Amino acid sequence: MFNFAPEFFSMSYSEKQNQILLTAEKLFANKGYDGTSIRDIAEEAGINIAMISYYFGSKEKLMQALFEERTSHIKLRIESLLKNTELTPFQKIEVLINDHVQKAVERQQFYKVMLCEQLLNKNPEISKLLLELKKQNADYMAELIKEGQKKGEFKKNVDVVLTMNTMTGVIMQTLMNQEFYKYYNNTKTPSGKDFHESIKTNLTNHIKVLFKAILSYEA
Amino acid sequence: MFNFAPEFFSMSYSEKQNQILLTAEKLFANKGYDGTSIRDIAEEAGINIAMISYYFGSKEKLMQALFEERTSHIKLRIESLLKNTELTPFQKIEVLINDHVQKAVERQQFYKVMLCEQLLNKNPEISKLLLELKKQNADYMAELIKEGQKKGEFKKNVDVVLTMNTMTGVIMQTLMNQEFYKYYNNTKTPSGKDFHESIKTNLTNHIKVLFKAILSYEA
Amino acid sequence: MFNFAPEFFSMSYSEKQNQILLTAEKLFANKGYDGTSIRDIAEEAGINIAMISYYFGSKEKLMQALFEERTSHIKLRIESLLKNTELTPFQKIEVLINDHVQKAVERQQFYKVMLCEQLLNKNPEISKLLLELKKQNADYMAELIKEGQKKGEFKKNVDVVLTMNTMTGVIMQTLMNQEFYKYYNNTKTPSGKDFHESIKTNLTNHIKVLFKAILSYEA
Amino acid sequence: MFNFAPEFFSMSYSEKQNQILLTAEKLFANKGYDGTSIRDIAEEAGINIAMISYYFGSKEKLMQALFEERTSHIKLRIESLLKNTELTPFQKIEVLINDHVQKAVERQQFYKVMLCEQLLNKNPEISKLLLELKKQNADYMAELIKEGQKKGEFKKNVDVVLTMNTMTGVIMQTLMNQEFYKYYNNTKTPSGKDFHESIKTNLTNHIKVLFKAILSYEA
DNA sequence: CATGAATGAGCGTTCATTCAT
């Protein structure tokens, strides 16, 4: 059976365009959208200044292109999860958590850009896209929860948005504060690449504890 | 009994300076630091452009002044909490949560500015200030937790930073997504000022559930 | 007989005003008129910014005041020289040279300001003052020369302005290039205060040689 | 025989850049560096304000570019003079004087800028360049003088720097005071272009008289 | 398809000056 992942159909960019997107992502993440000039991007990417407007139309549209490109990878791949009959509802939630943490750690740069954009939401196009994304994720989450409720494993009256916010919020906050995390636990944490793995494990387990409390009858 | 709140000693600004700070806070929150020009601030505040440099030295120092002014109000007033002998450890945690949610809702604008600054941390002076703040809050939290552990009410091996991140993350995420919260629960939520109250209650209760899971023996 | 020197009637300034003039002279000499802000002057002089406009009317008028104050001391005191019957014409010239070198070294700061102003002559008031000064000095010089010519000691057809320019030009150029002078003759020149004395002697003797060539029959 | 003039290798500017340099030279000469805004230059040159930073990087670098461009033409072309065996030492000095006067009159604007910069020397890059220039010219002059001394035509103990200062100083002073020169000798001087020629002749002859006095045994 | 040249607008800042006290 053919399974066309969404990004399969997404507009495909040339290598140069991808290079621009990657550079833009990095700079937007570290200096913010307004703090990054197209000169910065062009210089860092080793391309002509005019290329960005040429390829993407404008700085704003470059940002949109970045969001379209990156969010297509971020969408929770949950359809198969919903259909799955072998996993218990909470096991599915766990898969979801694993997936989200994994992606957030993998794509930290873009997550920073996204978080910043959500804060300011100056670009209506992107706001729309993000709203759609949130809606979809919330719907998926709601369905998973409903399934657990039907099976009697999850309690009633679960606030879906607060539940989403819990997952997203802890992840974001932890990603943002990695340095502080390292600093505060300096003797207990590994360094380098192991740190990422360690933080991923801790974060995942922590969120699972939270979700158990949110979803199960007696927290 | 005399109780000198921290802001009692804080540098006091003239009415005009406070007006500038307030306007800057609002615009920084909605358009970001780099997206806000001093002309924007001056116009919105109804003052001359030159006044900002005149009063604060530079745009950057205005930002720092804003942080110094606002963070003095944000510090968790926890000393008395620590000394208190009537409340159980978890009741103290609850006070902490109430306090934090209360402040975050009250001072949403500045929280947005702060979150954004934490993401980009381009200003070393502010980063230092924020680090100090995080450290202090983490230390307070650690002490509260240790107390609970000594009394046998909290489990061992609590990750202080993840615990902090849970509270802060959920609050931030919820504040940032208020519109989505309203939209997603549109039939169930009140509007206007009641919404703020409702979200505060929900958020507080939600976080208490999470903290119970984090701190108590069986999650 | 009463002899009221010109500066006798000059406007007398308060101590504070003199302090401002002194500071302005120094800064104008080192950074130029346009490169010096009244803030610079006020800060360096330890007075309020508004004082300058208050005392002198404007930055421009401060400059004029400086010129009026300083040029009154610079005018060649030549009247008595002209009347003197004991000195030979060339001895009188020598007195003139001594006097001019002495003053230029003594008042280097102001000479720099004056040279700069002569170059740009943006201020008509000052230009007028300087023209008057030049005219007077040229007239004096012309008279001295005429006296020498009458006595048959100086040749005819002496170009007065070129003669003035020779004296002034060498002095200026040497003052301006003191550092280079020191650098180029590093082993042969004394340091510190002696350097000033040494340069004064060399300069005076040098100019006397030049004037002998200019004025005497066979060069 | 190939004769690569120094400017042959100098960085070549586009016509527009040369136009900017020319305009900047003129305005710097008449209003000073700090008294000239890049807006002034842009307006006078009929180009966009941004072009100056675009072409030269900054106002300061424009100034440096001007100095580099113009000083390459100013260097005394003396090598061939030194090797020449037909001219007497003093004839060589005369060539030098002619050359210098010629250039100063031709390039009055730049000479004013240079004189001003020497006075204030705020730009270290330019100061370095000027020092190099002065050093070179002094070295050349020293060599010429030494040659004359060896041949027994020039006296010993000639102060090279004072000698240089004499030439430069008189030229500068005369250029600066052209208007006064004209005014003082108003009946005797031609007007318009002839004035330049007349002043050049007078100046050259005058300096030759001075140099004869400086260099020959009995002044 | 790609790029150096060029632009108008706006940036944060500093200017000399004025004004209310």
Added chain:
DNA sequence: CATGAATGAACGCTCATTCAT
């Protein structure tokens, strides 16, 4: 008599974008 507060204008510079080639 003296000064802190305040101002409009201008400063040098950088911005995102356009255009001719």
